[in-house]
Every structure is written in C-alpha cells, then in structure tokens.
Amino acid sequence: MKAVSFGQYYPSDSILHRLDARMKLLLVVLYITMIFFVQSYIVFFAILIFAFALVLISKVPFLKVLRSVRMIMFLMIFMFIITTLFRGGNVGEVALTGDLRFPSIYLSGIIHASHMALRIFCLVLGTSLLTFTTTPVELTDAIERAFSPLKLIRFPVHEMALIMSIALRLIPTLMEETGKIINAQKARGAEFESRNIFKKAKAMLPVLIPLFVSSFRRAEDLANAMDSRCYRGSEGRTRLKQMRYRLKDLIALLVVVAIFFAVLVFRYNFFDFEFITYLGETWWGGSSDLPPPSII
Amino acid sequence: MIEFKNVSYYYNAGTPEQVRATKKLSFTIGEGEFVALVGHNGSGKSTVARLMNGLLIPQRGEVIVDGNLTSDNKKIFDIRKTVGVVFQNPDNQMIASIIEDDIAFGPENLGLPPEEIRKRVDWALESVGMSEHKRGTPFRLSGGQKQRIAIAGILAIKPRVLVLDESTAMLDPVGREEVLKTVMELKEKEGMSIVLITHFMEEAIKADRIIALDKGEKVLEGGREILSMSNELDRIGLDAPFAARVAGKLREKGVSLADNIYEIEELVRNIM
Numbered sequence: 001m002k003a004v005s006f007g008q009y010y011p012s013d014s015i016l017h018r019l020d021a022r023m024k025l026l027l028v029v030l031y032i033t034m035i036f037f038v039q040s041y042i043v044f045f046a047i048l049i050f051a052f053a054l055v056l057i058s059k060v061p062f063l064k065v066l067r068s069v070r071m072i073m074f075l076m077i078f079m080f081i082i083t084t085l086f087r088g089g090n091v092g093e094v095a096l097t098g099d100l101r102f103p104s105i106y107l108s109g110i111i112h113a114s115h116m117a118l119r120i121f122c123l124v125l126g127t128s129l130l131t132f133t134t135t136p137v138e139l140t141d142a143i144e145r146a147f148s149p150l151k152l153i154r155f156p157v158h159e160m161a162l163i164m165s166i167a168l169r170l171i172p173t174l175m176e177e178t179g180k181i182i183n184a185q186k187a188r189g190a191e192f193e194s195r196n197i198f199k200k201a202k203a204m205l206p207v208l209i210p211l212f213v214s215s216f217r218r219a220e221d222l223a224n225a226m227d228s229r230c231y232r233g234s235e236g237r238t239r240l241k242q243m244r245y246r247l248k249d250l251i252a253l254l255v256v257v258a259i260f261f262a263v264l265v266f267r268y269n270f271f272d273f274e275f276i277t278y279l280g281e282t283w284w285g286g287s288s289d290l291p292p293p294s295i296i
Numbered sequence: 297m298i299e300f301k302n303v304s305y306y307y308n309a310g311t312p313e314q315v316r317a318t319k320k321l322s323f324t325i326g327e328g329e330f331v332a333l334v335g336h337n338g339s340g341k342s343t344v345a346r347l348m349n350g351l352l353i354p355q356r357g358e359v360i361v362d363g364n365l366t367s368d369n370k371k372i373f374d375i376r377k378t379v380g381v382v383f384q385n386p387d388n389q390m391i392a393s394i395i396e397d398d399i400a401f402g403p404e405n406l407g408l409p410p411e412e413i414r415k416r417v418d419w420a421l422e423s424v425g426m427s428e429h430k431r432g433t434p435f436r437l438s439g440g441q442k443q444r445i446a447i448a449g450i451l452a453i454k455p456r457v458l459v460l461d462e463s464t465a466m467l468d469p470v471g472r473e474e475v476l477k478t479v480m481e482l483k484e485k486e487g488m489s490i491v492l493i494t495h496f497m498e499e500a501i502k503a504d505r506i507i508a509l510d511k512g513e514k515v516l517e518g519g520r521e522i523l524s525m526s527n528e529l530d531r532i533g534l535d536a537p538f539a540a541r542v543a544g545k546l547r548e549k550g551v552s553l554a555d556n557i558y559e560i561e562e563l564v565r566n567i568m
Binding site for chain 2: 166
C-alpha cells in the first residue's frame with residue numbers, strides 16, 4: 001500500500017513494514033510495558049541502541065523520526081526540571097545545594113528525573129516507529145481484529161474501527177473544504193493573517209460553522225452510499241485482505257520477548273548474577289532509589 | 297425489472313412542512329434497457345433514485361424490484377444487490393482511503409469469499425478503466441476518475457440495474473464524456489439496465505427511452521422524438537439538445553431537414 005498522503009506513514013518495503021499489523025500492535029504494547037521496568041542508564045542505553053537499530057531497519061529517514069520526537073522535547077525538559085526541583089533525597093542523602101531550603105537538589109533526584117526523560121524518549125521513539133511503518137488503514141484493521149474478543153461483551157468493535165477509518169478517510173476531504181471556505185471568506189474580506197490571537201480566533205468561527213453544516217450533509221450522503229452498497233453492519237461481512245501471521249512475525253515476537261526478559265533480569269536479578277549486583281551499586285547501572293552511590 | 301405503481305412520496309410526511317416529491321408516478325424499467333430520467337431541479341428525480349433501491353419507501357403506491365416490494369424489510373438486501381445507485385458527489389461516496397479497499401466494501405458486505413472479492417474488485421476497476429490506480433488514493437484523481445471509482449464500487453456488487461443519480465452533474469465535459477462512455481460499454485458488454493438521471497438533455501440522446509418529470513409527475517415518455525419537442529421541454533424548464541434546437545429553427549425558416557436530428561454530427565451531415 002502506497003501513497004497515503006496523511007498521517008506519519010512512510011512508504012517503504014522494509015521487514016518492519018511487512019510485519020503483520022496486529023503483531024506490531026502487540027509488540028508496541030510489550031515494548032511500552034518493558035520501558036517501565038527499565039531503571040538504569042546502561043539498560044536505557046541498550047534500549048536506545050535497539051530502537052535506533054529498528055529505525056535503520058525500517059528505512060525511515062532518521063531526521064523524520066527525530067522530528068516526531070522533537071514534539072515532546074518540551075514535555076521531557078519540563079518534567080526533568082520539575083522532578084529535579086521537587087524530588088526529596090533518599091534516606092541519609094545530603095543535598096547538593098547544601099542547607100538551602102529551596103531549591104534542594106539531590107543527586108538521586110537528578111538521576112531519577114533523567115530516567116524519566118529517557119523513558120519518555122524511548123516510548124515516543126518506539127510508538128512513532130509503529131505509525132511510520134503501518135498505514136492508518138492497516139492500523140484500524142489491526143485494532144478491529146485485535147479487539148474482536150470484546151464482541152463477546154457486546155462492545156461494538158467493528159463500528160469503532162469503521163468510524164476510525166471513515167474519519168481518516170475524511171481528513172483530506174475536510175482539509176480541502178476548509179481551504180475553500182477560508183478562500184471564500186477571504187474574498188469577502190475576512191482577516192486571517194492578523195497577529196492578534198483573539199481576532200484570529202474570531203475569524204475562524206465563520207469557517208467552522210459552514211464546515212460543520214457541510215459535514216452533516218456529507219454524513220447523510222455517506223450513509224446513503226453505504227446503504228446502497230448493501231452495508232448492514234459487521235454481521236455476515238467478509239474481508240478482501242486476510243491477515244495471516246507468518247514466520248517473521250513469530251521471530252519478531254521472540255526477539256522482543258527475549259529483550260523483555262533480559263530487562264527483567266537486569267532489574268530483579270533472578271539468577272543472582274554478580275555483575276548485576278555490582279552494576280546496581282554504581283550510579284550508571286543502578287536505580288535512583290538506592291542509597292547514594294559511594295563513588296561520588 | 298423495476299416497476300413503479302402510482303408512487304407518491306412526501307418528505308416530512310405528517311408534519312406542517314410536508315412536501316410532495318413524487319405524485320402518482322408509474323413506469324417500468326425493462327431488462328437491459330437504457331432509460332433516461334430527465335427533469336429540472338426539484339422535479340423529484342433524485343427522490344426516484346432513492347425510491348428505486350429502498351432508501352426511501354413511498355407512502356402511497358408501490359415500487360417493485362424483480363418481484364419484491366421495496367417496503368418488505370426482509371427483501372431490502374436483495375433489492376440493493378439488484379439495483380445499484382451511484383450518487384452525485386463522488387467524494388461523499390468513498391468509504392476507504394485506498395481505492396481497492398473502497399471497491400471491496402460492497403462485495404465484503406455481501407459476505408463473499410476473499411478470492412471472489414479480489415476477482416470482482418479487479419473486474420470492476422478493469423470495466424471502468426482504472427486498474428492502474430488500484431493501490432492509490434482517490435484524493436488526487438480528477439472528478440471524472442473519482443466518479444468512475446464510485447461506479448466501480450457499485451459494479452463490484454454486480455447489480456442488474458445501474459442507476460446514476462446526477463452522477464455527471466459535478467463533472468466537466470471531459471469527465472462527463474468519460475463516465476457516459478463507461479456506462480454505455482457496461483450496457484453493451486454486461487447487458488445491464490441503465491437508469492440515467494440527469495438534467496442535461498444531451499446525455500439522454502443515447503437512451504432507448506426517455507421519461508420527463510415535472511413537479512414529481514411524469515409529463516412525457518417516449519423515444520428520442522421527445523428531444524425535438526422544444527416547446528414542451530421549455531415548459532418544464534429543460535433545454536432540447538443543441539442540434540435539435542438548431543434543426544427546429546432551420547425548419548421554421550423553411551429549410552427542409554430530416555426528422556430525427558439530435559446530435560451535432562447528424563445535423564452537420566444533413567446540412568452538407
């Protein structure tokens with residue numbers, strides 16, 4: 001599937017693009033869960049290498065990926081600063097700022113805050129990779145199929161998926177229409193280029209109302225067209241594209257599960273590895289909840 | 297195939313804003329026939345299209361499709377399989393954002409096996425000459441191409457009657473030509489009945505039969521000879537085809553011309 005002009009999708013034929021969309025959805029959920037078990041720099045570093053390797057495999061240009069991460073840069077910095085300022089120290093830890101009441105910054109606070117920022121970074125990186133390699137249509141299809149067990153409790157899975165795909169399909173149409181209405185209002189002397197935010201917001205009202213009205217007309221037309229094409233809900237409906245799990249999907253799952261397991265081992269040290277115990281006591285291998293590392 | 301028996305339809309029936317859209321309308325559409333339904337804006341012709349596949353149910357009279365009443369809820373699925381309606385605005389008829397997914401919507405609803413759906417999608421796109429756009433999106437296509445996609449979406453259901461409700465009204469002359477050519481080919485190759493609803497009389501020239509509506513009533517019915525009745529057509533707000541009008545004026549001036557001149561080529565041939 002190519003030439004879907006909206007959303008983040010980047011067309012290519014990499015192995016990530018060809019994975020089953022349902023599997024990708026599952027993998028992203030696993031990945032997100034995994035990120036929450038990570039609490040040391042060295043493991044974050046490993047995850048980042050893994051994520052960047054995936055970007056390379058996906059053939060999505062690096063800059064494009066970074067651009068999508070840039071959007072949450074503000075959130076990351078904001079959380080870092082707030083957490084650093086307000087997180088109390090561990091038991092017996094001396095503040096870096098000495099006896100000052102405010103701000104009282106602790107080394108463990110800085111470590112904790114940077115872990116949080118890294119966590120957000122890893123989350124966005126992984127999930128944006130999903131939207132880069134999967135078309136919106138595949139994604140809604142996958143969601144419909146992944147959630148189909150919910151039909152048992154009468155949750156309208158098919159209807160939700162259909163609503164999503166129609167919404168996606170209407171985005172370009174509505175954008176085009178918005179453009180036309182803006183031009184029509186401009187021709188009548190409306191001011192959209194004003195720098196005053198209030199004026200600008202006011203000028204949008206005569207755009208939104210016609211758009212709203214015409215959306216209703218469109219909805220009516222669409223309903224008629226769907227009826228005319230024998231639509232009667234999900235009942236008795238078949239699909240053109242069958243989704244099938246292949247060997248590569250299984251391999252991808254195994255890889256992610258293995259990494260997940262390694263992360264858990266690093267965190268809980270099930271097998272009492274000595275090097276993990278050692279790492280846990282360093283500032284770069286341990287979590288911020290431990291007593292302040294003695295090396296510094 | 298389709299039979300209208302004294303059909304009257306009212307919008308907002310039972311309220312003070314009640315409006316009559318059709319009045320005691322009766323006609324039939326035969327198997328493999330090409331019928332043009334012409335009328336001025338507000339003549340009720342779009343209502344007729346919606347009555348044909350049971351989107352609207354008449355308050356009086358009955359519409360019978362292939363022996364089934366459109367008011368019979370159990371048969372509505374069969375009726376919509378038999379009568380496919382293509383509407384005016386192609387943008388509002390697309391369900392999916394990829395062309396082949398959109399075409400597949402109809403056959404998917406019929407519950408066909410995937411291989412059969414695939415075959416029908418390919419066939420429908422082939423029939424309207426849009427095969428190379430299969431995996432593209434409809435957004436960058438021209439109006440005529442979009443409308444051909446909309447027709448393919450209906451074709452994939454394999455209806456026996458294809459109803460085009462002003463499907464060319466929003467198109468430029470080139471797009472209109474494209475769509476009409478496609479429709480004529482379908483009639484010839486697949487033996488489909490065609491109901492062309494329009495207010496362009498030029499489009500009605502190729503029809504086997506022409507039915508003219510005014511204020512929801514049938515005022516004229518017949519073959520191409522209707523196209524030269526300039527005065528009657530004028531009265532219901534329609535223009536006779538250009539060539540027929542020219543021929544009429546020439547005849548008034550005493551030029552002797554053959555009787556049945558509707559197309560420019562015919563006119564030219566007769567004058568030369």
